Amino acid sequence: MRANRRTDTKPELALRRALHRLGYRYRKDYRLDMDGGRRVRPDVVFTARKVAVFVDGCFWHACPEHGSKPRANDWYWGPKLVRNVERDRINDAALILAGWTVVRLWEHIPLDEAIGTVVTALGTGRAPASATAPTSATAPTSATAPAPTASVASPDPIAAPDPANPVDLAAADPGDPPEPIPPAADDSLG
Numbered sequence: 001m002r003a004n005r006r007t008d009t010k011p012e013l014a015l016r017r018a019l020h021r022l023g024y025r026y027r028k029d030y031r032l033d034m035d036g037g038r039r040v041r042p043d044v045v046f047t048a049r050k051v052a053v054f055v056d057g058c059f060w061h062a063c064p065e066h067g068s069k070p071r072a073n074d075w076y077w078g079p080k081l082v083r084n085v086e087r088d089r090i091n092d093a094a095l096i097l098a099g100w101t102v103v104r105l106w107e108h109i110p111l112d113e114a115i116g117t118v119v120t121a122l123g124t125g126r127a128p129a130s131a132t133a134p135t136s137a138t139a140p141t142s143a144t145a146p147a148p149t150a151s152v153a154s155p156d157p158i159a160a161p162d163p164a165n166p167v168d169l170a171a172a173d174p175g176d177p178p179e180p181i182p183p184a185a186d187d188s189l190g
Contacts, residue, residue, distance in 0.1 A: 004060075011107040011114075012043050012055040018115050019044070024122070026053075034094045042095075044118075051121050052095050053103045055114075060084055063106055 007029045016028060030045040032052070042052035058066035062081045070077040092102045103121045105114045 007043065009055065009057065009107070011057075011105075014111055015053075015055060015105070015114050015118070016044060018111060019118060022115070022119075032095070032098075032100075034098055036094070038091070038094045040091045040095060046122060049122055050100045051103065051118075052100050053105065053118055053121075054088070055105050055107060056088070057107050061088060061106075063108070066106075066108055 016026070019026065024046070027045045027047060029041055029043065030047070032040045032042070032045065034040060040052070043055045044053040045051070046053075056063070059068060060081070061067070062085050067081075069081070088104070092104070095102050101121050103118055105117060
């Protein structure tokens with residue numbers, strides 16, 4: 001299992017390159033220390049905007065469309081994959097409680113869709129003034145309604161968190177316009 005990368009996977013690198021090309025600056029594999037001692041390492045972190053992006057592999061995070069269950073050593077792999085998914089949900093809930101927006105992307109979704117989802121979660125709906133967004137990006141219509149292949153969860157100070165489904169925490173009145181997130185100074189750092 002040494003050949004399995006924890007960071008810098010091909011889908012993650014493609015997403016980071018595209019975001020950088022659009023003018024976004026972020027931290028990669030940045031450790032976030034949550035209250036209660038929990039440590040979370042999102043793949044891409046926009047610290048000032050409090051957006052954490054995870055690019056999940058279909059096997060390791062049990063994708064409902066492409067995830068496969070190993071036949072050999074099922075006694076080990078079954079519980080291992082379940083624990084991975086449970087840990088993801090607990091980390092999502094901890095981040096949401098701390099006021100972060102969580103974006104989970106499957107490795108199989110198209111790059112344009114992934115970029116659109118991240119840009120929407122950043123709250124601008126478009127790229128910075130110095131860059132232009134790709135025309136074929138398909139962003140979800142609402143940051144609170146997850147797409148079938150990607151999910152965005154935002155903090156909701158009114159609702160109590162449900163660790164089993166952190167996306168439900170972001171449910172807001174669909175008629176409410178999203179609040180713009182002002183650009184921050186530390187997102188421009190490497």
